[in-house]
Amino acid sequence: MKVLWNEQIIDESKVKIDLEDRGYQFGDGIYEVIRIYDGCMYMEKEHLDRFWESAQKIRMTLPFTQVELSQRLHRLANEVGIENGRIYFQVTRGVAKPRLHDFPDSAVVQPVLLADIQPVSRPSVKQNLGIRAGFVEDRRWLHCDIKSISLLGNLLALDEAKQKGFEEAVLLREGFVTEASASNLWMVKDGILYTHPDGQLILPGITKMKIRELTKALGIEVKEVAFTKKELLAADECFKTSSVAEIVPIIEIDKQKIGDGMPGKVTKRILKAYIEAINLFVQAHRNEK
Numbered sequence: 001m002k003v004l005w006n007e008q009i010i011d012e013s014k015v016k017i018d019l020e021d022r023g024y025q026f027g028d029g030i031y032e033v034i035r036i037y038d039g040c041m042y043m044e045k046e047h048l049d050r051f052w053e054s055a056q057k058i059r060m061t062l063p064f065t066q067v068e069l070s071q072r073l074h075r076l077a078n079e080v081g082i083e084n085g086r087i088y089f090q091v092t093r094g095v096a097k098p099r100l101h102d103f104p105d106s107a108v109v110q111p112v113l114l115a116d117i118q119p120v121s122r123p124s125v126k127q128n129l130g131i132r133a134g135f136v137e138d139r140r141w142l143h144c145d146i147k148s149i150s151l152l153g154n155l156l157a158l159d160e161a162k163q164k165g166f167e168e169a170v171l172l173r174e175g176f177v178t179e180a181s182a183s184n185l186w187m188v189k190d191g192i193l194y195t196h197p198d199g200q201l202i203l204p205g206i207t208k209m210k211i212r213e214l215t216k217a218l219g220i221e222v223k224e225v226a227f228t229k230k231e232l233l234a235a236d237e238c239f240k241t242s243s244v245a246e247i248v249p250i251i252e253i254d255k256q257k258i259g260d261g262m263p264g265k266v267t268k269r270i271l272k273a274y275i276e277a278i279n280l281f282v283q284a285h286r287n288e289k
């Protein structure tokens, strides 16, 4: 499979990761994942903006403009030709020898860019039936708004949930629900949609951004306020959102049913609107071609 490595598109077997790459040694880098529908990148601009925000938060100067990065990603997408999938791209702070914790001089050390595309299909079974999750203490750092490649905290949380036989982790910080291990988390109570406010404790999801827009059009009230474990267990519905999995209902947490233990009415309405928005996006791109 072809990948993007800095400015080149080459076979993945030709990529050389230096032992002293700061991404490899420190997890010193950031990433993004954009969903590709019918050969087009969905909400590309929003993902690129968040990528630039993450770069700024880790004090990294990117060696290309948004337009240049977008052109490279599109070159890769054209070369690989996957119609439905996701593009993953990351930038590490680069190769600096010897290994020192100090950030290297950005005039000397250039960030290293990598991108690859993999096929992905809509997880329809999970979207229709929902999944079972477990509560896990949120022990991640306090920069969860940065889309950092250092995902160990998220991986540990997911693994803890899986060890207990659940498919997903619902993270709790000081009794409040933050998000899931790689998704934003939502609950519905008495027709109102609740989710954790953006800030340092969660990733500001691009899917979350889209849902804000769709719920406005649907006339569903959204409150971005933190809620507790107890409030979530007493909710009517729960779901998680991410670019790759879109909207997936959570029907049980710690073996306790949420609502009637089935994907809820409001969740289904939002999922339907989300898929319709994607179909419109795809149609608009087809008409442009």
Ligand SMILES: Cc1ncc(COP(=O)(O)O)c(C=O)c1O
Pocket (backbone or CB within 6 Å): 033, 154, 179, 180, 181, 182, 183, 184, 202, 203, 204, 205, 206, 207, 208, 241, 242, 243, 244
């Ligand atoms: C921790 C975390 N929260 C939320 C999300 C959802 O973000 P998005 O909707 O932009 O994919 C992700 C996606 O990877 C994530 O890793």
